[in-house]
Amino acid sequence: MVKIGIMGLTGCSGCQCEILNCEEAIYRLIEKVEISYFPLAQDNNSFGEFEILFVEGSVTTEEDERKVKEGRERAKFLVAVGSCACYGGVQSQRNDEASLEEMLLAVYGRKELPVKVQKPRAVSEVVKVDYELPGCPLDKRQFVYAVASILNGVKPFFPKIPVCHECKLSETECLTLKGIPCQGPVTFAGCGAPCTASGVGCQGCRGNCDFPNFEEMVEILKKNGLSTGDAVKFLKVFRGYQSKEIKLSEGVVENEKGA
Template identity: 80%
Template sequence: MVKIGIMGLTGCSGCQCEILNCQDALMKLLGMVEISYFPLAQDNNTFEEFDVMFVEGSVTTEEDEAKVLKAREKSKILVAIGSCACYGGVQAQKNDEASLEEMLKTVYGRTELFLKVTKPRAVSEVVDVDYELPGCPLDKRQFVYAVSFLLNGVKPFFPKIPVCHECKLSETECLTLKGIPCQGPVTYAGCGAPCTSQGVGCQGCRGNCDFPNFDEMLKILNQNGLSEKDAVAFLKVFRGYQGKEIKVNGEERRNEKGA
């Protein structure tokens, strides 16, 4: 039987909770696979060999790094789930602006903690990752699709079209045209655009779509009332390493690792 592991690093565990929210699909999955490691959901866990390991959270401590290195060693396929695992997430948004000591001092009031911490990193910055399922949290439908693909020996594929495409499909009125700051034009779709359907601009939690045009996005956000500095900060909240090249004052804006 196919052995699956679901591991959590530094994060909120929201993606793991979304997996538990798969309900009927999860019950069907349990009849086809053995979930041998899932500490959030079960007490009886073994850490031997895995066909597929799903990893949530950013690599932010020495313990995280040791866990993900071991997971990579023991797993045939390793999948990063959620924006923290895929890009570094919210906790990585200031990585290129402040030292670790400055961040610790600001958050905790001291630099010495009871555990060894590092700047938050995406899982792919530490080990090779086979697939990524971004989102904050991940979309549970994509999790079910990905597992189905993998169980049938098919490579999971989700086109990196922008969120605007999903707004068009659902006939959601364009918030950018209404003057509401929205990252839909530069953000990877797949969530179903629940935020924009409720009148809230896309926050970019799924990272970059293919070929994001940040120059034009910054101009639009500026036209919609954000200063360039605030627009850059808005774009960088979830993007982790993807956002470190988005800068103010016309400086180079590119995605180092590609879309």
């Protein structure tokens, strides 16, 4: 029987819980495949060969790095699930802010940790990744679609259109017009835009859509009450290494007074 594995690195396990939330689809899945490795959900696990290995979490410890490299060697397809695995996650916000020691001192009052930690990295920064299912957490419909596609020899396709597209499809009134900060114009759709439908601006949890216009996004966020600095911080929360794409021209930075 085809074997699949579900592995957790540094993260909150929310994506693995979301996979468990697939419920009916999981029952149908285990008729066709053996979930041979899923330590969060079962006692008996075998770290053997996998048709598909799903990896949640960022690579933040030496143990994470060892596990994901070993997993890569054993997996025909490796799929990063969730924004920690795809981009580095919210924990990677610290990468450019201060040294690890400075942060430990500020938060815990000491510089030592019981495990040796590195700068959080996306899985693709360490090993080859075949597919990515971003989101915080991932969208369970996309998980089911990806499993079904791969097992049937079809390449799963996720168009990198912006979340605004999904607002239009669901006839959600645009929040930016109501003065609510929203990252939909620069964020990769696929979630069905549940946040905007609830009146909460998109937080960018699925990372960059294709051709994001960050300059214009920052200008819109400023119109909705954020300073340039806060707009950039807002955009960086989930984007991890993708934050490097947020480049502003002098004009936008100087225009801070208009915020």
